[in-house]
Amino acid sequence: MPARVVTLQIDGRDVTARDDQMLIEVARESDIRIPKLCYVSGLSSYGGCRMCLVEVEGTSKLLAACTTAVTEGMQVRTVTPRLTEYRRMILEMLFAERNHVCSVCVSNGHCDMQWLAQHLGIDHIRFPYVYPNLPVDASHDRFVLDQNRCILCTRCVRVCQEIEGAHTWDVMGRGAQSLVITDLAQPWGESESCTSCGKCVQVCPTGALSEKGRSVAEMSKRREFLPYLTMMRGETGNE
Amino acid sequence: MSQRIVIDPVTRIEGHAKVTIQLGDDGQVADARLHITQLRGFEKFCENRPFYEMPSLMARICGICPVSHLIASSKACDAILGVNIPPNAARLRRIMNLAQILQSHALSVFHLSSPDLLLGMDSPPENRHIFGVAAVAPEVARDGIRLRQIGQQIIEMLGGKRIHPAWVVPGGVSSPLAEEKRDHIQAMLPDGIAALQRTLDRFRGLFQRFPEEMASFANFPSLFLGLTDGSGKLEYYDGPLRIVGADGAVVADHLRAQDYPDYMSEVAEDDSYLKSAFYKPLGYPDGIYRVGPLARLNLVTNCGTPLADHELGLLRTFAGSPLLGSFHYHHARLIEMLHVIERMHELLSDPDVLSPHVRAFAEPNCEEGVGMSEAPRGTLLHHYKVDRNGLMRWANLIIATGHNNLAMNRGVKQAATYFVRDGKLSEGALNRVEAVVRAFDPCLSCSTHAIGQMPLDIDLRDASGALLDNCRRG
Numbered sequence: 001m002p003a004r005v006v007t008l009q010i011d012g013r014d015v016t017a018r019d020d021q022m023l024i025e026v027a028r029e030s031d032i033r034i035p036k037l038c039y040v041s042g043l044s045s046y047g048g049c050r051m052c053l054v055e056v057e058g059t060s061k062l063l064a065a066c067t068t069a070v071t072e073g074m075q076v077r078t079v080t081p082r083l084t085e086y087r088r089m090i091l092e093m094l095f096a097e098r099n100h101v102c103s104v105c106v107s108n109g110h111c112d113m114q115w116l117a118q119h120l121g122i123d124h125i126r127f128p129y130v131y132p133n134l135p136v137d138a139s140h141d142r143f144v145l146d147q148n149r150c151i152l153c154t155r156c157v158r159v160c161q162e163i164e165g166a167h168t169w170d171v172m173g174r175g176a177q178s179l180v181i182t183d184l185a186q187p188w189g190e191s192e193s194c195t196s197c198g199k200c201v202q203v204c205p206t207g208a209l210s211e212k213g214r215s216v217a218e219m220s221k222r223r224e225f226l227p228y229l230t231m232m233r234g235e236t237g238n239e
Numbered sequence: 240m241s242q243r244i245v246i247d248p249v250t251r252i253e254g255h256a257k258v259t260i261q262l263g264d265d266g267q268v269a270d271a272r273l274h275i276t277q278l279r280g281f282e283k284f285c286e287n288r289p290f291y292e293m294p295s296l297m298a299r300i301c302g303i304c305p306v307s308h309l310i311a312s313s314k315a316c317d318a319i320l321g322v323n324i325p326p327n328a329a330r331l332r333r334i335m336n337l338a339q340i341l342q343s344h345a346l347s348v349f350h351l352s353s354p355d356l357l358l359g360m361d362s363p364p365e366n367r368h369i370f371g372v373a374a375v376a377p378e379v380a381r382d383g384i385r386l387r388q389i390g391q392q393i394i395e396m397l398g399g400k401r402i403h404p405a406w407v408v409p410g411g412v413s414s415p416l417a418e419e420k421r422d423h424i425q426a427m428l429p430d431g432i433a434a435l436q437r438t439l440d441r442f443r444g445l446f447q448r449f450p451e452e453m454a455s456f457a458n459f460p461s462l463f464l465g466l467t468d469g470s471g472k473l474e475y476y477d478g479p480l481r482i483v484g485a486d487g488a489v490v491a492d493h494l495r496a497q498d499y500p501d502y503m504s505e506v507a508e509d510d511s512y513l514k515s516a517f518y519k520p521l522g523y524p525d526g527i528y529r530v531g532p533l534a535r536l537n538l539v540t541n542c543g544t545p546l547a548d549h550e551l552g553l554l555r556t557f558a559g560s561p562l563l564g565s566f567h568y569h570h571a572r573l574i575e576m577l578h579v580i581e582r583m584h585e586l587l588s589d590p591d592v593l594s595p596h597v598r599a600f601a602e603p604n605c606e607e608g609v610g611m612s613e614a615p616r617g618t619l620l621h622h623y624k625v626d627r628n629g630l631m632r633w634a635n636l637i638i639a640t641g642h643n644n645l646a647m648n649r650g651v652k653q654a655a656t657y658f659v660r661d662g663k664l665s666e667g668a669l670n671r672v673e674a675v676v677r678a679f680d681p682c683l684s685c686s687t688h689a690i691g692q693m694p695l696d697i698d699l700r701d702a703s704g705a706l707l708d709n710c711r712r713g
Contacts, residue, residue: 103403104288104296138289138628146289189628212629213600215408216295 008074023065023076024052034078035087035116037094037205038153039066042226043162046154050090051116054078062086088120096127097176098134099148100206106219107207113151114206130176137182139189142212143201145180150208152178156200163229168194180208199225256681258672258697259510260655260664262707268659269702271652273644273676275513282634290319290603290625291409297621297636298403301682303346306339306394307614308621309407310476314610315621316409318497319629321604327594328411333476334424334586335397335407336612337579340475341431342390343615344532344572347680348438349383352569355674356445360452361667379441382434386576389431393583396420411598418593425587431580432546439550439573443557446570455657456675457565457650460485462518462528464642465535466613469493472543473535473578475613482518482528483538487561490518496611499620505637515644516637527649530617530642531679532571537561544585547578565650568678603629614639616680640681650675664699669710672697 003018010027017026022045027034037049047067054065057075062083065076077083094100094113102108134147157169157180168191172181182191201209202221210219257276263269281300285293294312298305310332317324354367357376366374373380391401397416398404406413446453467481468474480494482502494502505514506523518526528534537560541548551574558567586592603625610621617639624633640647654675658668699708 103299104292106292108405136287136289136630138630144289212602213291215291215413216405218405218408218413 006070006072006074008070008072008076010076011078017070019070019072021070023054023063023068023070023074026070027065027076027078032078034065035119036066037112037116037151038155040155040159040203040205040223040226042230043155043158043203046158049094049151049153051087053083053086055080055083084120087116088122091117091120091122092125092127094151095122095125096129098130098132098150104216105149105207106210106214106216107149107221108217110217110220111207112205134179137188138212139187140191140194140196140212141189142196143188143198144210144212145182145188146208146210147179148208149206150180151206152180153205154180155203155205156180156209159199159203159226163226164195164197164199166193166195166197169200256676256696258651258655258676260659260672260697260699261704262699262701264702266661266701268652268656271648271655271672272510273648273651274511276511278512282636285631285634288631290316290623290629290631293621293623293631293634294407294409295403295405300636300638302402304339304343304614304616304682305403306335306398306407307612307619309404310336310612311610311614311619311621313407313409314477314496314612315608315623316610317599318608318610319603319605319623319625320409320599320601322410322599322601324411324599325594325596327415327591328597328599329476330586330589330592331397331412331416331597332407334583334592335394335404336476337583337586338390338393338397340390340579340613340615341576341583342387342394343680344576345383345387345390347615347677348569348572348576349380349386351680352674352677353379353383355670355677356442356449356569360449360670360674364666364670367670379438382438386431386434389427389580392427393424396424408598410600413598415595415597416592421587421592425584428580428584428587432577435573435577435580436546439577442570442573443553446566447557449566451657452671452674453564453566455654456671456678457646457653458563459649459653460563461646462490462521462526463534463537463561464518464528464530465538465618466611467492467539468543471540473539473547473575473582475579477612480611480618481538483561485561485563487537489538496620497609499609499611499622499637503620503637505641511644513644514641515648516642517645524645527645528642529565529646529679530639531568531615532575533562533565533568534617535613536571536574542574542578544578544581546581547574550574550577565646565675565678568680572680603627616640616682617642638682640679643679643681647676647679647681650679659699664697664708664710666710669697 003020006019007016010032015030024034035051037051038046045066047064052065053062055077056063102114137145160169161167168182172179172185182188202223257274259272261270294309297308297312300308350369353372357372369380395401398406462482464482466474466478468478482491484490502519504519505516507514517523518528542551607624612619620637622635626632654672658671697710701707
């Protein structure tokens with residue numbers, strides 16, 4: 001069935017959209033920026049980070065803008081004290097969960113999570129840090145995986161499967177103990193499926209995946225290729 | 240507009256220390272010890288991190304001398320990469336290291352020690368700070384603040400920020416020097432020279448008003464250790480190590496950083512988290528040596544720049560050579576400041592300083608690397624071992640303050656013996672015991688990485704160990 005055009009309100013602004021579009025995408029087209037960590041344009045939505053939660057009139061639940069399709073007459077609020085408080089809390093939990101030390105990170109100054117923390121005015125973490133003892137996998141010739149900085153957004157998993165078609169990355173374990181892995185939890189350098197294309201590194205929102213040889217604060221990510229690649233290869237893997 | 244200035248805590252040393260003075264049966268000082276009461280965990284928590292994080296991580300050891308750690312750490316990383324860095328990268332690192340020495344020495348001389356020198360060792364403690372100095376000698380305080388500012392601004396212009404710049408990286412530096420920044424730095428240097436000449440003219444005579452302190456502040460024979468340029472001139476960035484004796488004779492020369500376990504060793508003592516380094520062939524504690532400004536001036540034939548050489552000549556004429564009293568550290572620091580400005584001017588005058596070729600790239604080719612350089616307080620050594628992927632397996636840091644630990648302890652005892660009389664601690668005596676430590680300009684946060692804030696604390700104990708008196712600052 002062809003998509004229909006619907007009209008809705010985001011933060012009091014009237015916008016039109018196709019009814020197969022997700023809220024986050026429609027907001028972005030109208031220059032309304034909803035915070036996000038796991039969503040990246042050009043990949044399927046995962047709805048894991050909960051940064052893009054919005055309030056929708058008529059439901060008491062908060063909805064993730066990356067997994068909520070627009071409907072006719074929808075009234076959406078993207079910035080409210082309640083949303084800000086939840087976003088801050090979630091982000092603080094992410095910081096507390098692993099070892100995010102910006103000052104010595106390759107992505108310092110180029111990190112989605114750091115930007116978001118600054119945007120939300122986070123200057124301290126109210127939860128005790130967990131300080132897990134997590135490994136760094138530097139076995140790949142060109143790239144490094146630092147589990148300490150991984151927020152389990154699965155962007156690497158999705159880009160590898162949906163765009164590169166290699167499915168080298170996946171997630172192992174449960175809950176906070178989950179880890180992203182290459183192949184069957186083998187060292188990345190020994191992975192037979194990895195094509196060393198580097199897309200995972202470029203979409204990673206933090207310094208968890210970086211290029212070797214980059215020093216502190218030198219790892220800025222290039223993501224412009226994604227929309228083009230997605231367009232060239234047809235439908236995204238929203239299966 | 241109202242202004243609020245808070246001074247808290249007042250310590251005038253970098254970091255946190257405690258002194259214990261032990262009295263014998265006769266009521267005289269039998270022993271005195273300097274305890275560094277905080278633990279440094281850097282060698283341990285860097286394990287399993289990628290080696291290329293080390294310069295930035297190790298720089299966090301200190302907020303005063305991050306550049307020194309950046310330099311030593313990057314040199315260790317260069318050795319792990321197995322590369323010779325481009326000549327201009329070395330030149331730019333050298334300039335930043337010199338700027339670091341300028342700003343740190345300014346802090347030590349003006350902010351921390353000049354209150355003792357200008358106001359007197361017995362002046363009221365509440366006035367002994369840079370604002371106290373500004374009240375009686377505003378031009379001195381202004382010069383000190385300006386000199387520190389020049390050093391800090393050069394660091395910022397090179398590295399993008401004053402504290403913990405990430406610009407010094409394994410293989411070189413991350414960006415070349417722009418012409419306008421070079422010109423800006425050059426334009427600041429004459430100001431620094433003028434400020435130092437004013438200060439030296441004033442302090443040369445001032446130092447002579449402290450004969451007791453000169454005689455009793457760690458004034459004893461020891462070895463002196465530091466880098467030279469290979470021909471006997473001052474060197475801070477890279478060069479062979481030289482050791483001279485108390486008579487000025489060269490004990491060892493052209494020592495290489497990577498061979499340090501052959502000639503340098505450390506012991507941990509029960510009452511301090513700061514290890515004591517000693518010259519291995521003489522053993523512990525006979526292998527006592529000093530590092531830092533005084534040691535460097537004792538072991539070179541000359542500085543290598545005209546103004547500093549003139550000042551060194553005056554000092555040697557007045558006080559002899561080598562200088563054994565640690566009170567002369569202050570004077571040595573001023574001469575070094577003059578030298579580093581002259582040296583920066585030389586380096587910046589080289590047209591190649593604008594060369595864009597400032598970085599070598601390589602994979603880790605060696606599993607071990609040692610980096611050695613001169614920090615403001617003395618020789619700094621970083622030694623790393625990595626696995627074949629470049630992840631840190633082991634690290635050892637020998638910090639300037641550790642080299643000086645044996646000498647500081649002996650100096651504290653010497654001063655305590657001289658100034659603590661009849662089992663009582665006077666305010667002036669307390670300050671002099673502190674001032675011995677201050678003369679070395681120890682960076683206790685560097686040497687142990689301090690957590691929390693604890694001011695200098697002195698216990699006076701009798702032969703049975705019972706507490707007789709205690710003085711506490713802060």
